[in-house]
Structures are given as C-alpha cells and as structure tokens.
Amino acid sequence: MTLRLWNSLDKKLVDLDPVIPGEVRMYNCGPTVYSDPHIGNFRSFLMGDLLRRVIDQRGFKTTHVVNITDVGHLTTDDVADASGEDKLEKEAREQGIDPFEIARKYEEVFHTNARQLNFRLAHEYPRATDHIPEMIEMIEKLIERGHAYEVEGVGVYFRVHSFEKYGCLSGNTLENLESGSRIAVDDRKESPHDFALWKIDEKHLMQWDSPWGRGFPGWHIECSAMSYKYLGGTFDIHTGGEDNVFPHHECEIAQSVGAGVGEFARIWMHARHLLVDGRKMAKSEGTFFTIKDLIERGFQGYEIRYSLISNHYRQPMNFTLEGLEGEAKAVSRLRVLREKLETVADEDFGRDQELLESLDSTRQAFDACIDDDLNLSGALGVLHERTRLLGRELPRGVAAGDALEFLRHCDEILGVLFVEEVVAEDTLSGEQQSWIDQREAARENREWDLADSLRDQLKEAGILVEDGPDGPTWTRIR
RNA sequence: GGCGGCAUCGCCAAGUGGUAAGGCACGGGUUUGCAAAACCCGCAUCCCCGGUUCGAAUCCGGGUGCCGCCUCCA
Incomplete structure (x- = not known):
C-alpha cells in the first residue's frame, strides 16, 4: 500500500516516493508567534501532524521540522518595500514590551495548544531569529547568482524576472501578475513583483547587522534558509495553509532553487481555510476561536482535535459550535467503547478468529482511506461502522484485546481515543453541593418528585447531574 | 482583470462509471424510579438542463449558486 498525496505543485495525486528511500523529510509552515493561534491555524498544523503520524506508521524514518516565525511580516502598505510595520513590533508597542518577549510568550502558547491537541512532537522547531546568519548566507548566494540585487540604503530584492519558473506553484506567472496588476509601482525596484530579501528600516525594533546594513530579513527567506539547514536542498514534503501558496511558497521556491541548493520540496500540500458559521473567521464577527476559548467552554483537547481532523484538509471546513x-x-461513543473493552479485556475468554480476521479487513479499509490523500472522513466512517458492530456484541478477554489493538492502530493516526480526559479543577458552591446531597437522600427514601425537582434546580444553575453505578456525577452544561 | 475550488439527507460528510458510507439531529424501542449514557431499529437518489454509456452523484457541454487566492494571513 502506498501513501498517495495531492501535490499542489502539479495538481495531481502522487505516490510518496521519498528522495532518500525509507526516509521522509517534511517541513510544516508553523505559527507566527505574535498572538494566540486560532483554530484555523491548528487545522493547518493538524494536517502536518496527521501526515507525520501516517508516515511514522508506514514505517518511514521521519525528519519533521516546524518553523517558528518570530520575525513578523508587514502589516501595512501594498508596496513590497521596507516601509511597512512588523506585526510583532506593532503588538509589542501595543503591549509595551520587548518583541522577543511577546514572541516567546506566544511560542509557548503554541506548544501548549499543540500538547492539548495531542500533536506528535516535531524533531525541530527552528526560530527565524536564531537563523539570521543562514538567511544572510542564502541572500549572498542569490546575489552572486544574479537572482537578487541590492538597493543602497533600502535593502535587497529578489529579481523575479531572473527566475523562469516563477509562478509554477500558484499560477501567478509574471505574465498573469502583470495583466492583473494591482501592485503599486515602486521605482526603486526593477520590477513591481520583486520581493524583499533584506529590509532596512531604522524604526524597526528587531534589527541585525548584514552586509547591506542593519535591518531585518524579508518575509519568505526564513523558510528557505531553515528548511535547507535541517532538511537539505531537496526534501519530500512542504505544507502550509492555502494562503501561503502565494506569495510565500512561490517565493520560497524562487529563493531556494535560485540559490542553487537543490530542487526544494517535491510535494506541496496546502490546507484549505476554515470558516466559522460559514464566514471568514474574524474577531469583529465573533467568529474567532482560539484553542483556549474552546477549552474554556468545556471542550476537551481530543474533542477539538477530532472536530478539526474529521473533514478533508483540501475541502473548506465550516466550523460551528x-x-x-x-x-x-x-468521539465520546468511541471512547466509551474503548473503556468497555478495557474492562473486559482481562476476562478469561479466548480469541475469536473470525473477529480477528474481520478486524483486520476493517483495519485495511481504514488504512486505505488514510493512504488516499488523508481521507479522514472516509476512515472515520469505517471506524464508526466497526464500532457499532463491536458495541452490538462486545468481545471479551483476548478478543477484546484484539479489538483494542485495532482501535490503537486507528488512534495512532487519530490521536483522540487513548488520551486522558483533562479534568478541570472545579467545585460546586456549598448550596449546590447540598442540593446534590439532598437529592441523594430523597432518592434513598424513594421521594422521586423531590429528587427530580432538585435535579431541575441544578440544571437551571447549569449543573447536569447524572446517576451512575457509583452514585451521581455532575458536569457543567457547556 | 488573472488564478483556483465547491454544489450529496435538517446539519457535517464519504463515495469519482455499476446501482447512495459514517457522524450529529430527529422518530420508535431495550435499559433506567425517572433521566443520562450505552445498545437496537428507522431515516436521501446526489443544484438545474442537455449529452456520452447497457449503466452516471461520478465523464462531457451549457446554466445557476457559493467560496478562496492574487496585499499581512493557516
């Protein structure tokens, strides 16, 4: 079985056939750490995590790199020059602190959220600001090879007309760009489509020395420089959100290939954006959610993860509460089945050969969906169907163990079944607790009307009481 | 203006030539003091019009509608 992936470079499904047999090297465009990452960011990062898990499960040696963009990008100006303001800097001014502090703070938030969503750890999380020398080196190579030029006191630009393949990823060839020209002309540049590699702007807070003066790197060079450092000049997979296609990834290709370090990424994968209530996510519309927001609403990390991976990454996803x-x-039904199986797995029952074979064919169907360009919806369909069969006639003993083994296999990709629920510290008010106690007393005395009215009373206070074999449990209604 | 995507049950969503997976919701049932959870049963012919084919949700042509990118953005 071969993993087939949609390569947005040549717009077709391709077999994953790594440059180095048996070894897959992957670069995911990671977070820009100037604010809390939102669920849309995580949908895209999750595509990377799913890929990572599948590649691991298929037995490849994996090198997985996720970059941390701690140099922001321009926020203003449609002129691609050095006059824009860095997002990190803007954030820093608003919060009145050091931009590095902000970056570290949000980097930490990213890692926390990634843990909450049960991400497998990447092998490297390189920061842009730790790789300024590598970027400078690459810019020098580009100048040497005629792909870049310096504008005194302004910076260094990539000369797009020197790169024939420009537009190969996005379709934004120079011809197309020029016919649809919406970019203001800046006569310091040879072409309005040339993009900055190094920018000089003394107002900028984050500054480094370079052969072209004190300044900061352009928007795209970090990924070219860091992927080269950690994965080499030719590697297997590069991922990002759909908005990265142009200009970010297009420019990366121009830089890396132009610098002569190799072919760059063979397979490009882009996640479609996530909408909220059918609209683009926006704070002003109240359609902006971070992982923290959802956890505060009482959702578990694995529930959020399940939701974000249950749609195909190449399909726009409409998120709603x-x-x-x-x-x-x-996902709760799946986990309940897991728990039931765990409680009976120790029982003294033998193997069920027929079940084992049937589980194996389900596993193959599951894998086939995953291998088909990460068809999670299809795979989950297969899993739920099997779950129903298992729930109908719960296997015991060794057979239950076999069923658990099957679930574990699926969960190596899904990452939602065998993770512990996070129980938030939460206590009821004394009054609410006494209602629960009174209700128990009433139930002892078979005073059902009183018991039920107490439960209604709690429900109005947002507390859901459920009776179980070990007495009542309560949860907050979310 | 340029580039690209999508339209399948109330909602989400698989299926890409062989006669509509799955989830949520909903209705009925088992269980429960009653609930909840769990389990069982039920629940669509695929935007419109033409065409190709023995056969199309799936291919082709034409409509209609929606969306993304082209500027920081996952």
Whole structure:
C-alpha cells in the first residue's frame, strides 16, 4: 500500500516516493508567534501532524521540522518595500514590551495548544531569529547568482524576472501578475513583483547587522534558509495553509532553487481555510476561536482535535459550535467503547478468529482511506461502522484485546481515543453541593418528585447531574 | 482583470462509471424510579438542463449558486 498525496505543485495525486528511500523529510509552515493561534491555524498544523503520524506508521524514518516565525511580516502598505510595520513590533508597542518577549510568550502558547491537541512532537522547531546568519548566507548566494540585487540604503530584492519558473506553484506567472496588476509601482525596484530579501528600516525594533546594513530579513527567506539547514536542498514534503501558496511558497521556491541548493520540496500540500458559521473567521464577527476559548467552554483537547481532523484538509471546513458538540458526542461513543473493552479485556475468554480476521479487513479499509490523500472522513466512517458492530456484541478477554489493538492502530493516526480526559479543577458552591446531597437522600427514601425537582434546580444553575453505578456525577452544561 | 475550488439527507460528510458510507439531529424501542449514557431499529437518489454509456452523484457541454487566492494571513 502506498501513501498517495495531492501535490499542489502539479495538481495531481502522487505516490510518496521519498528522495532518500525509507526516509521522509517534511517541513510544516508553523505559527507566527505574535498572538494566540486560532483554530484555523491548528487545522493547518493538524494536517502536518496527521501526515507525520501516517508516515511514522508506514514505517518511514521521519525528519519533521516546524518553523517558528518570530520575525513578523508587514502589516501595512501594498508596496513590497521596507516601509511597512512588523506585526510583532506593532503588538509589542501595543503591549509595551520587548518583541522577543511577546514572541516567546506566544511560542509557548503554541506548544501548549499543540500538547492539548495531542500533536506528535516535531524533531525541530527552528526560530527565524536564531537563523539570521543562514538567511544572510542564502541572500549572498542569490546575489552572486544574479537572482537578487541590492538597493543602497533600502535593502535587497529578489529579481523575479531572473527566475523562469516563477509562478509554477500558484499560477501567478509574471505574465498573469502583470495583466492583473494591482501592485503599486515602486521605482526603486526593477520590477513591481520583486520581493524583499533584506529590509532596512531604522524604526524597526528587531534589527541585525548584514552586509547591506542593519535591518531585518524579508518575509519568505526564513523558510528557505531553515528548511535547507535541517532538511537539505531537496526534501519530500512542504505544507502550509492555502494562503501561503502565494506569495510565500512561490517565493520560497524562487529563493531556494535560485540559490542553487537543490530542487526544494517535491510535494506541496496546502490546507484549505476554515470558516466559522460559514464566514471568514474574524474577531469583529465573533467568529474567532482560539484553542483556549474552546477549552474554556468545556471542550476537551481530543474533542477539538477530532472536530478539526474529521473533514478533508483540501475541502473548506465550516466550523460551528453545534458541529463541535456533535463531533464531541461521536468521539465520546468511541471512547466509551474503548473503556468497555478495557474492562473486559482481562476476562478469561479466548480469541475469536473470525473477529480477528474481520478486524483486520476493517483495519485495511481504514488504512486505505488514510493512504488516499488523508481521507479522514472516509476512515472515520469505517471506524464508526466497526464500532457499532463491536458495541452490538462486545468481545471479551483476548478478543477484546484484539479489538483494542485495532482501535490503537486507528488512534495512532487519530490521536483522540487513548488520551486522558483533562479534568478541570472545579467545585460546586456549598448550596449546590447540598442540593446534590439532598437529592441523594430523597432518592434513598424513594421521594422521586423531590429528587427530580432538585435535579431541575441544578440544571437551571447549569449543573447536569447524572446517576451512575457509583452514585451521581455532575458536569457543567457547556 | 488573472488564478483556483465547491454544489450529496435538517446539519457535517464519504463515495469519482455499476446501482447512495459514517457522524450529529430527529422518530420508535431495550435499559433506567425517572433521566443520562450505552445498545437496537428507522431515516436521501446526489443544484438545474442537455449529452456520452447497457449503466452516471461520478465523464462531457451549457446554466445557476457559493467560496478562496492574487496585499499581512493557516
């Protein structure tokens, strides 16, 4: 079985056939650490995590790099020159602190969220600001090879007309760009489409020395420099959100190939954006969610993860809280089955050969979906169907162990079944606790009306009480 | 203006030539003091019009509608 992936470079499905047999090297465009990452960011990062898990499971040696962009990008100006303001810097001014402090703070938030969503750890998380010399070196190579030029006191630009393949990824060839020209002319540049590699702007807070003066690197060079350092000039997979296609990834290709370090990435994968309530995510619309927001609403990390991976990455996803609620129920059923199987797995029952074979064919169907360009919806369909069969007639003993083994296999990709629930520290008010106690007393005395009215009372206070074999449990209604 | 994507049950969503997976919701049932959870049963002919084919949700042509990128953006 071969993993087939949609390569957005040549717009077709290709077999994953690594440059180095048996070894896959992958670069995921990671977070820009100037604010809390949102669920849309994580949908894209999760595509990288899913890939990582599949590649591991298929037995490849993996090198997985996720970059941390701690030099921000321009926020203003449609002129690609040095007059824009860095997002990190803007954030720093607003918060009145050092931009590096902000970057470290949000880098930490990213890692926390990634843990909450059960990401497998990448092998490297290189920071842009730790790789300024590498970037400078690459810019020098580009100048040497005629792909870049310095504008005295302004910076260094990439000469797009020197790179024939410009536009190969996005379709934004120079011809197309010129016919649809919306970029203001800046006569310091040879072509309006030339993009900055190094910028000089004394107002900028983050500054480094370079052969062209004190300044800061352009928007795209970090990924070219860092992927080269950690993965070499030719590697297997490069991922990002769809908005990265142009200009970011297009420019990366121009830089890396132009610098002569290799072919650069063979397979490009781009996640479609996530919408919220059918619209683009926006703070002003109230459609902006961070992982923290959802956890504060009482959702588990694995529920959020399940929701974000349950749609195909190449399809726009419409996130809604109602949808998340439904997906939380779906994953809960899977976890309940897991728990049931765990409790009976020790029982003295033998193997069920027929079940074992049937599980194996389900596993193959599951894998086939995953291998087909990460068809998670299809794979989850297969899993739920099997779950229903297992729930109908719960296997015991060794057979239960076999069923668990099957679930574990699926969960190596999904990462939602065998993770512990995070129980938030939470206590009821004394009054609410006494209602629960009173209700228990009433139930002892078979005073059902009183018991039920107490439960209604709690429900109005947002507390859901459920009776189980070990007495009542309560949860907050989310 | 340039480049690209999508339209399948109330909602989410698989299926890409062989006669519509799955989840949520909903209805009925088992269980429960009642609930909840769990389990069982039920629940669509695929935007429109033409065409190709023995056969199309799946291919082709034409509509209609929606969306993304082209500027920082996952």
